[in-house]
Amino acid sequence: MPAPWIFLIVLALAAAGYLAGRLRALAVVGGDIRRLHSLPGYYGWQAAMLAALPALLVMGLWLLIQPVVVESRVEGMIPEAAQGASLSLVMTDVRRVAEGLDLAVSTGVMSAAEATGLSADGTIRATLGKLGVALGSGVTPEVLAAAKALRTAEATGRGAMAAVVLVLALAGVAYALWRIRAEYRARNVVEAGVRGLLLLASTIAILTTAGIVLSMLFETRHFFAQYPWWKFFFGATWSPNFRGGSDLGILPLLWGTLYISFIALVVSVPIGLFAAVYMSEYAGRKFRMVAKPAIEILAGIPTIVYGLFALITVGPLLRDYFAQPLGLGASGSSVMTAGLVMGVMLIPFVSSLSDDIINAVPQSLRDGSLGLGATRSETIRQVVLPAALPGIVGAVLLAASRAIGETMIVVLGAGAAAKLDLNPFEAMTTVTVKIVSQLTGDTDFAAPETLVAFALGLTLFVLTLGLNVLALWIVRRYREQYE
Amino acid sequence: MNDMRLEERIVQNDKIKIDAQDVQVFYGDNHAIKDVSVAIEDKTVTAFIGPSGCGKSTFLRCLNRMNDTVAGCRVEGRITLDGEDIYDKRVDPVQLRARVGMVFQKPNPFPKSIYDNVAYGPKIHGLVRGKAEMDEVVESALKRAALWKEVKDRLQAPGTGLSGGQQQRLCIARAIATAPEVLLMDEPASALDPIATAQIEELIDELRTRFAVVIVTHSMQQAARVSQKTAFFHLGNLVEYGETGQIFTTPRDPRTESYITGRIG
Incomplete structure (x- = not known):
């Protein structure tokens, strides 16, 4: 049956x-x-x-x-x-x-x-x-x-x-x-049953995470059995070769990841934060009603569409008007392209999280500051933002972990060449892109060139997990200050 | 109320600090304050009493234009501070609020250290030069708010860690440090226990030597204890305004009498 x-x-x-x-x-x-x-x-x-x-x-x-x-x-x-x-x-x-x-x-x-x-x-x-x-x-x-x-x-x-x-x-x-x-007492029995059901639902999420980590760990162990770990963590060259003799150093990929994420945050954090401040402190009800959903539409666009935007619009634009005139290279795909587009993608993320956090700051604090003769912007800078800071830092770190995990925009915007370079108009690539490229096509799941994907994945997981934990810790540590 | 010797309270100073003439306040279509005229004297504690929703807090917030921050609020009439119309276009409401300080119902210390809370006003208005002078201002404000002894060893501790009564005194110190001419207090003791309330009341009486103090209160005993002048509000109207002793012993208006004896409100 x-x-x-x-x-x-x-x-x-x-x-x-x-x-x-x-x-x-x-x-x-x-x-x-x-x-x-x-x-x-x-x-x-x-x-x-x-x-x-x-x-x-x-x-x-x-x-x-x-x-x-x-x-x-x-x-x-x-x-x-x-x-x-x-x-x-x-x-x-x-x-x-x-x-x-x-x-x-x-x-x-x-x-x-x-x-x-x-x-x-x-x-x-x-x-x-x-x-x-x-x-x-x-x-x-x-x-x-x-x-x-x-x-x-x-x-x-x-x-x-x-x-x-x-x-x-x-x-x-x-x-x-x-x-x-x-x-x-059937009522009490049902109560216990409902509690068990809820507990089950919450453990499933935790168990899944544990399962993912374990499966990554196993494969990573296989990889490190075949490839020395110091060459992986400290190697400055990435050139996989399925006939053997590959250099699988993570540093160029990590550099690309962090460089692109950094540019994305430099774009998204100030713009997102200022947008949130305007929305929550200055904007009238009518403007808010139109602008908030409009900003959130940005968050609904699939990242592959952002990738297309990077590939056909931003990339050539940056190359023709910045990179070539400045003599910084002739590559259509670059760190700058991916970083800028990713930054745009993250704006709604930062702004809507910060908006909620700023709104949660009690009105009495604003009244207190205004009642002492402070202007609005003084109040925001010296009272509202410090009170909301832990939450904002949390939002920024969450945005950072999204930037680190982003793939599509990088493939289309920054290319697939693993390079250690400072020039932001040079093509580079990230950990996620390489995970995809090592695992697509006909691959041998026993070769280090394939297994490296799991080591990369685990590194990425540890990195973003660390950021998330840090974000949660900051939010918790400083939250009580105004509640 | 015999032990309070209300009759003996004589108001010596009769210089008018704030003069309100025919003030009307609207929240949208709601006419919240109707034809209120009050002359608030300098170096005097003036109490606004009345049942909930009678408009006394709304009127208080007109005196330093805090109502400007409320959307849909409109104020008509004429309010002068030292003879100058505070609703005049040339008056900067931000500057006005530095001259007319405010203490709120719920203690609202900023999420900063005790020191920074008190230093906030002087800092944004540039009232002091250098660290030493700031230390002095902070110390004297805390002393006048009767908080110095309790916090002098932990000025860098967060202001939010103090008890409710201490937080409210910190907020008073914060308001004093800005060197206002008038201090508005919106039910400053309503969230506090009786001991903290007594401390605040004692403090208010001392503050009278330097500023005009306007206090909104729900407690008639409190009004009787701390104020020299009392205004009774009812349904957005100013029913009666006079010396506290007279209001509490021989009210002229039957509504005032009803309220004071506990029949309305």
Whole structure:
């Protein structure tokens, strides 16, 4: 039975549990709900929760764990001799044959008995080929045997899962109904269940982060097993070469990243901040109503569109009117192009965050300053901005971590040449761009040239995480000052 | 109220500091203040009393043009400070507010150190030359606000870390340091406990030796304790204005009497 069906049946059981729980609670007290501890609906909900939650939890775990168990069992079946190429390639073949057989059975080309009794002759490839399953080479007996084993193991696993999950759901309903008494505190049980659900939602986000970090860590370890870490962190040359002998120093990429982000911040922070000050302190209601959404439209533009703007407008403009007349180069893509366009992208980010923060400064502080005979701008400079500073610093650091992680604008605006240079009209590139270029195309996932992408990614992650933590720390540390 | 000896309070000084004639205030279409005329004397504490929403705070905010910062607020009539119309086009409201200081209902120290809070006004108005003179101004303002003893060892600590009563005295010190001629106080003790309130009231009485003080208060006892003149506002009208002793013992208007005896408000 396929998983979606099981899921629907469990939900149906939960719904039935709700109705049954409600009715039973009413029956227990003979229809007089004043004698119940909780409203009848709560008895229904606790039955539904007991039916659905344990069953779905078990199902989720089962779906995660079963493939791992099955594959490791099947891998054991493949003899050493067949591992000639590599185990993962053979396993891909096995999986494909198994899928092909599944397809053949479900479309009626083969009967289930034929599929299990199949022997490894040359016809398999042709049969599966007709169904659109392309197999790389001839199917060896070992692969076929493994594929069959995979199919049986999976079928057994699925059957067992369906049985376990449905029994759990039924048992949950039965237990819930059995427990119902007039004095049973269903309301409190539902409360605990809701709390558990909320907790689950918040842990998923945390677990995902942990999962991402772990997967990056594993791959990075593989990379550092093949490439010395000091050459990665202190190497000043980036020239990957898939035939071997690459220089994979991060410094040119890091330099490009920081240089472009710096220019982006120099553009976006003053403009965004001044816009926020105008919006929150000076602008009339009418202007605000028009201008605030207009600024926020900027935030809605996809970065690839900014990239196009950099490529076809800003880049050539800077080259023709600044770089060439000043003799600083003839490159259409440059650090300056990417930095300026990225800065424009970040303006709404800085301004809307700062606007909210400035608005949160209590009006009483402004009154206090104005009441002492300060002008508006004195008040803003000496009272409002210092009070809002932690929040503004937080906003700027968040903008910085966005700038560091930006890819599209850099690809189109600054090019892909890794260079250590001070000239802002020179093409340079960033960590993110190189991650993309190392992982696109036909790549060998065992070569350091590919694995370096994970080391780059992890470095970037640590960098932005550090900035975010710093931002949060600053915001928290200084927040109480005016609350 | 016999122990307060209200009858004995004699107002010696009768120089008019602020003179308001037929003041009207509108918030949009709402006519908040109607035909109010008050003459506020120098070196005197004048109390504005009245039920909530009667316009006493609104009127107070007209005296240093703080209402200018409220959108949709319009003030008509004539208010003079030392004979000069403060709503005249030539008057800079920012400069005016340096001469007519204000203390607010809720203590609102800036998120700066105690020292910088007091030094704020003198600094923006360029009243002092050099650090030594500033130290003197800060010290004397804090002393006059009866806060010096409590904070002299921690002038660099944040002003927001003080207790509510101390914060309010810090705000008074901040207002004094700017050397105003008039001090407006909008319910300065309403957020404070009785002990802090008593300290503030004592302070107000001392401040009278240097400035004209105008205080808005909800508490009639407070008005009776600290003021020499009292104005009673009701529904945007000035009902009665006179010496505090007279207002509290022999009010002329029946509405004043009702309010003072607790029948309205």
